[in-house]
Amino acid sequence: MSKMSIEKEVSGGLRRRTFNGETMGTRYSAQCYAESNLDPSVIAAELEIAVQAVDQTMSNWKESSDLTRLNEAPVGVWLPIPTSLAIVLARAVEIGGETENAFNVGVGDLVDRWGFGPQSADPANVSDLSSQRPRVPIGEILEVDVAQGVARKRAPLALDLCGIAKGYGVDQLGRVMDRNGVRSWLVGIDGEMRARGTKPEGTSWALAIERPEYDRREPFAVIEISDVAIATSGDYRHWSETGGVRISHTMDPRTGAPLTNGIASVTVLAPTCMDADAYATALMVLGDERGVQFARRKGLDALFLVREGEGLRATGTGCFAGT
Structure with missing residues (x-):
């Protein structure tokens, strides 16, 4: 309030x-x-x-959020999303490309795995840093059409927008x-x-x-x-x-x-x-x-x-x- x-x-x-x-x-x-x-x-x-x-x-802490719906949507299906979410996702894809994958909103599973997300694991149970794998650049697995207000995933993806x-x-x-x-x-x-x-x-x-x-x-x-x-x-x-x-x-x-x-x-x-x-x-x-x-x-x-x-x-x- x-x-x-x-x-x-x-x-x-x-x-x-x-x-x-x-x-x-x-x-x-x-x-x-x-x-x-x-x-x-x-x-x-x-x-x-x-x-x-x-x-x-845009919260991935709310089960009813549009971001959660997108995270749970089937791969390959265009999902209607609010214009605001489309704008943010499109900009995230652009900045990810500019920075050669230094900015990537597709790290939701990592955030959880290391104890910082809504489905947080115990970081003490996570294997060492050398065992981790790089993330695919977000622009390769997420499509966003701002004009149509839709987005779709090309592969399983856990989005986290805490950085934007x-x-x-x-x-x-x-x-x-x-x-x-x-x-x-x-x-x-x-x-x-x-x-x-x-x-x-x-x-x-x-x-x-x-x-x-x-x-x-x-x-x-x-x-x-x-x-x-x-x-x-x-x-x-x-x-x-x-x-x-x-x-x-x-x-x-x-x-x-x-x-x-x-x-x-x-x-x-x-x-x-x-x-x-x-x-x-x-x-x-x-x-x-x-x-x-x-x-x-x-x-x-x-x-x-x-x-x-x-x-x-x-x-x-x-x-x-x-x-």
């Missing part, structure tokens, strides 16, 4: 309003500066509807603000954020990039954003431990096993949060050298934090270059 607070009036007859609620196993938030006559209850209701629609469509759906949900929160004529807003789900405009005094939205620590929360840096989205993928929030070894929740489709390349986190700026979310995951998988090379070729603003002993090494591209 969403919650809402209305704070004091600021310059130019605007009011700062904040909204928040639960979705996708975490929380969403929104804040904006809007005209005093804007009905905040309308915004609150539409924000709630937007995120719950994404969750109901949350970003799409953030974009949907932003669309609610735009649709209601709000020109200054910041929305987010669990740290994936998107901003529009500036605050009334002309300043951008300031956000902390988190230091990738396992046991505490503290900022690594502060960035100001406007009219852009930001997402971070990391190894420090969702992990398990087996035999004294930390197991990352991020799967490497190229090996068929959890990521083990030493990357602590990657933060990406992009026009949409869907893209920022997916590219952050892909760059985590590509690693320090290949990830930086790809980000430079693609023109991405990306910040890589790499574990070295007890410390961190930062490498950046675009606006993060020289970090």
Whole structure:
């Protein structure tokens, strides 16, 4: 259920309003500066509807979700799906191709096998990393027709959209603000954020990039954003431990096993949060050298934090270059 607070009036007859609620196993938030006559209850209701629609469509934790229906559908059968799911799947296929299979949403079985999914196994019972098999590139086994609103699998496939759906949900929160004529807003789900405009005094939205620590929360840096989205993928929030070894929740489709390349986190700026979310995951998988090379070729603003002993090494591209 969403919650809402209305704070004091600021310059130019605007009011700062904040909204928040639960979705996708975490929380969403929104804040904006809007005209005093804007009905905040309308915004609150539409924000709630937007995120719950994404969750109901793209969650593999819900037996009734459209993603679950697609996962359980027979191979070779075109299945009608919502336009939103078709858009996300099509973009996932594109980014998977761009990144040479570093981004692959067909890892749902791996996520379960390593203890991070709805059908989680005990990772202590999973064989060692060297026994795993690479994933087939998603574009080779999934067809999506956005115009017709259908998709079909060419082979058995367990889709997991955790690396892109949350970003799409953030974009949907932003669309609610735009649709209601709000020109200054910041929305987010669990740290994936998107901003529009500036605050009334002309300043951008300031956000902390988190230091990738396992046991505490503290900022690594502060960035100001406007009219852009930001997402971070990391190894420090969702992990398990087996035999004294930390197991990352991020799967490497190229090996068929959890990521083990030493990357602590990657933060990406992009026009949409869907893209920022997916590219952050892909760059985590590509690693320090290949990830930086790809980000430079693609023109991405990306910040890589790499574990070295007890410390961190930062490498950046675009606006993060020289970090």
